[in-house]
Amino acid sequence: MVYIVDKLKEFSTCMPYVPKPLDLSPPIVEGNVSTDNQTQSTMSTEQEEEEFIKNNYVARTLLNEPELPAITWTNWYKEINWPQATLLCLEPFIALYGIFTTSFAWQTAIFTLIWYFLTGFGITAGYHRLFAHRAYEATKTLRYILLTFGAGAVQGSAQWWSRGHRAHHRYTDTDLDPYSAHKGMFYSHIGWLIFKPRRKPGVADVTDLNHDPTIQWQHRNYISLAFFMSFVLPTLICGLGWNDYRGGYFFAGVLRLVFVHHSTFCVNSLAHYLGDTPFDDRHTPRDHFITALVTLGEGYHNFHHEFPSDYRNALRWFQYDPTKLLIEFFKLIGLASNLKEFPNNEIEKGRYTMVHKELEKLGRTIAWPKRNAELPIITFEEYQELSKKDDGRALILIAGFIHDAGHFIDSHPGGRALIKSYIGKDATVAFYGGIHDHNTAAHNMLAMMRVAICKYGGEVEHIKKRLGHVQTATPIFA
Numbered sequence: 001m002v003y004i005v006d007k008l009k010e011f012s013t014c015m016p017y018v019p020k021p022l023d024l025s026p027p028i029v030e031g032n033v034s035t036d037n038q039t040q041s042t043m044s045t046e047q048e049e050e051e052f053i054k055n056n057y058v059a060r061t062l063l064n065e066p067e068l069p070a071i072t073w074t075n076w077y078k079e080i081n082w083p084q085a086t087l088l089c090l091e092p093f094i095a096l097y098g099i100f101t102t103s104f105a106w107q108t109a110i111f112t113l114i115w116y117f118l119t120g121f122g123i124t125a126g127y128h129r130l131f132a133h134r135a136y137e138a139t140k141t142l143r144y145i146l147l148t149f150g151a152g153a154v155q156g157s158a159q160w161w162s163r164g165h166r167a168h169h170r171y172t173d174t175d176l177d178p179y180s181a182h183k184g185m186f187y188s189h190i191g192w193l194i195f196k197p198r199r200k201p202g203v204a205d206v207t208d209l210n211h212d213p214t215i216q217w218q219h220r221n222y223i224s225l226a227f228f229m230s231f232v233l234p235t236l237i238c239g240l241g242w243n244d245y246r247g248g249y250f251f252a253g254v255l256r257l258v259f260v261h262h263s264t265f266c267v268n269s270l271a272h273y274l275g276d277t278p279f280d281d282r283h284t285p286r287d288h289f290i291t292a293l294v295t296l297g298e299g300y301h302n303f304h305h306e307f308p309s310d311y312r313n314a315l316r317w318f319q320y321d322p323t324k325l326l327i328e329f330f331k332l333i334g335l336a337s338n339l340k341e342f343p344n345n346e347i348e349k350g351r352y353t354m355v356h357k358e359l360e361k362l363g364r365t366i367a368w369p370k371r372n373a374e375l376p377i378i379t380f381e382e383y384q385e386l387s388k389k390d391d392g393r394a395l396i397l398i399a400g401f402i403h404d405a406g407h408f409i410d411s412h413p414g415g416r417a418l419i420k421s422y423i424g425k426d427a428t429v430a431f432y433g434g435i436h437d438h439n440t441a442a443h444n445m446l447a448m449m450r451v452a453i454c455k456y457g458g459e460v461e462h463i464k465k466r467l468g469h470v471q472t473a474t475p476i477f478a
Helices: 045-055 057-064 082-101 106-132 140-151 158-170 185-194 213-220 222-242 245-268 289-294 301-306 322-332 344-363 380-387 416-421 440-447 461-467
Strands: 395-398 401-404 450-454
Touching: 082 185, 082 245, 106 140, 106 158, 106 222, 106 245, 106 322, 140 213, 140 222, 158 213, 185 245, 213 222, 222 245, 245 289, 380 395, 380 450
Parallel strands: none
Antiparallel strands: 395 401, 401 450
């Protein structure tokens, strides 16, 4: 791979990727070296499949570790993760009960919104971008803060959450993805939490998390932290602050938790269904503003899956990503550092690839002129003789190509007489400005009328090679 070093030096990035060249002498090419084209595979289809399985972790695991039996009406109650299912299914009903039985206090409403963002950022800025993806570095103080608020979102410890999320990125859309979008919107949103997994998620390296004292502190104390941050503390703040214990519990505690849960769940479900794929379309992650709104900025998911170690989820100033702004604020006050960004050069490659794909898709719907190699080559004299025949054709030579304008002659904006006056002649000068300098659409339409190439007429390199002609051609200027 070749990198344009001078260009890349202009880019500001915490993720340098230009390798230092090795000081090696050029390889010596020997005479009888077999090429890739000469090397042919002698393996049978069965052998190739065995070789693939042997060298592919996902295929090997799926073959050797079959999933649990499917969930049916007769065994469903055995396959439910009852602690998680109880929490996730009861909390909306408790929140509804609170809404209908608890008086409204504006202070509690404001605090509920604040508490939603604080515990939500514990997931997005903490669990997700810091611990799962290591997209930036944080001081120990900030790590403890994010872990504490993250526990208030009641989504498991950061170690458990990050392990599953790393598996999700490594095995996206496969059966080793713990919340694969291919299993349906319900499953990827909440079903994977309610039901026992059909198989173990794929392996993911969490060595760094195992050796992180802040992560281990939260993991050991997660239950008490989650209960305190999610229910006890918001109840006490509202109660001691403005005597609204019930509002603190039902609104800042339970109702807020419902929204935090489903906000995060939308990253696994909605972000894999709604939107477009500006960087890659091989997998399900998508970018969409609505998803970003309901997930604290995690909705530009196609970008995130392509560049997971980037601390940003949105690139444009108008794209909603409050988590990115919060991380930048942490850096400003000295709590965060080494904010990682993928080189813009590589990001633009992703955009280019997808635009190119769309153009190719459009191109397959368009009828194109015959390739030059498919056209016969005739002399100018042969062209003149053919043009005299009364066979309904109207042969005209333009820029070395002979065109049949017979079906177009009545539609020509310049009139029939102009076309007929150039039959059997060279109309290159007239077409290229002598009479009218035609637009791109005219050039495209004319190319569809090509029926032959005039030998030595407006020569181009590939024609000279085919004919063995080495004389300098007379150029035709547009």
